[in-house]
Amino acid sequence: MAQQLHPDERDALLDIKKQLKDLPGSSFLSSWDFEREPCSGFSGIVCTIIGASSHVVMLNLGDGYAGSPGLTGTLSPRIGDLRLLQQLTLTAGSVRGELPSSIGENLGSSLQFLGISHNQLSGCIPASFASLTRLLVLDLSSNSLACAIPHEIALLPSLVALELSHNKLSGPIPDRFTSASMTHFDLGWNELSGEIPRSLPASLTYLSLKNNRLSGSMAPSLASLRALTTLDLSSNELTGAIPSLLWSSNPNLVSVQLQRNHLSGPVAIESPARMSRVDLSYNNLSGAIPPMLAFSENVFLNNNHFTGSVPKEFADGLLSANLRNLYLQHNFLTGFDLSPPDAALPAAALLCLQYNCLTPPSQSACPLNAGKLSSRPPHQCLSSYTP
Incomplete structure (x- = not known):
């Protein structure tokens, strides 16, 4: 007989299901029948056994196959009660509302992958996400998130990929990112303003800040990104000359897109x-x-x-x-x-x-x-x- 899910996590899954609904053509939630044991019968759930109970370590909401219409509704704050959760994803759909702050408040010691993209989430990125110190991937792209990017996000020490493109984020980009292993950095298609950060991780291979309102000159720090293969700063308001060091100091570059700015010289x-x-x-x-x-x-x-x-x-x-x-x-x-x-x-x-x-x-x-x-x-x- 399968080990039973911890009662607090079972209650959390009940509330998560209550606030979500399959869009027409999706049948993801049909397997969430609480007459059965969630860890052995629910789609999108992977558990591990610790002591006398099972605990959810992966929660993938929605069918993962191409063309799935996805889910609608809102994300329950009870997600934060899945305290050993390592991976949380939400497939493309029409989920709206705000990101639960409980994700950052309760999952800082476990969460490593957070991918909630291509939905209709709004509001701000919770400042509590600063507690996600084990997070490797943060993908909140293609939503309607607004406000400024919390500067605490830039201090997450383990980030490998930061993907916040296609939102309504505004204000300046945090000026200092501390992860020494970040390779993917995409803030394109927002409403960000101010200058390009003067300190970016030297480990970056992909950098996109396109379609924003960034101004000022191209940061000399770009020349120090020797691992960079793709640079896209197109459709901004950048001025001044293109630093000659950009070409000579970045031997791995394969794509440079600086179109639709005000660069001169x-x-x-x-x-x-x-x-x-x-x-x-x-x-x-x-x-x-x-x-x-x-x-x-x-x-x-x-x-x-x-x-x-x-x-x-x-x-x-x-x-x-x-x-x-x-x-x-x-x-x-x-x-x-x-x-x-x-x-x-x-x-x-x-x-x-x-x-x-x-x-x-x-x-x-x-x-x-x-x-x-x-x-x-x-x-x-x-x-x-x-x-």
Whole structure:
């Protein structure tokens, strides 16, 4: 006979079920029949035996298969009574209301994984989450959480992944994160303001702060993230130059997305940037196009103030099919040397040179949003012209 669940935890599960309901097409809660022993018959529950009772160590609410409609209702504060809980997840659905503060108040010595994403949770992230000192993953993405990010979250010592994207979080990002093992950091698609933190974990491999209201210059500390493979700061209000150390001090970078900011000045790169994607479009960058970017696979430099001739390395990259997409439209470029001039680009290569101070070669094929004019008006190509 299976060991019986601790009575307090059985009562907690009763209240959790009371406040949730299957959406049409879901049957997750149908197995929660309290005529049976929860640890042996309930979907989404894993228990362990300690002493005379069983205790819930994993609670996965909702069917995990793709396309499941999930659950609706609210999260019971009694979740905090599952005091040995190590993993708590909630699949995509329509669960609303606030995050129970009891999760942080009662589960600090046990919880290691908290994934409550793609629902309709609102309110603030409870400050009590600061007690989750064993937490490895915090994923609250794709909800409607508001308020500022509690600075205590930044002090969680064991975090490996922090995923808070697609919410309504506002205010500044905490300026100091203490975990020495964090690799994934995603606060994109919020309403965060202020500057990029000056102290980020050196262990980061993925950093996304896109689609916020961040301002100021790019923090020099970004150059110290030598393990970083993906950097996305797009669609913010960043100003100033792109630090040259970003390219030389981050040897593992494969994707850099800085588009749709207010970055200015020249782009200084001294060695080949062999990346899958570099997007610096829709900024105020100027000067010559750096030839070292020609070694990347997809390069987007359109809608800037670049001048001069396009370095020959870019034509060579296109002809060899190592460079797949090259967007240079809406700049002030004066030449593009494709040799021979009628050379056919590989089918996989795409070049756009529309609206510059040159006549685009026949191989230039642009997206519809590049406009209908092939070249700039002559007066915009005079040295005295100020964009």
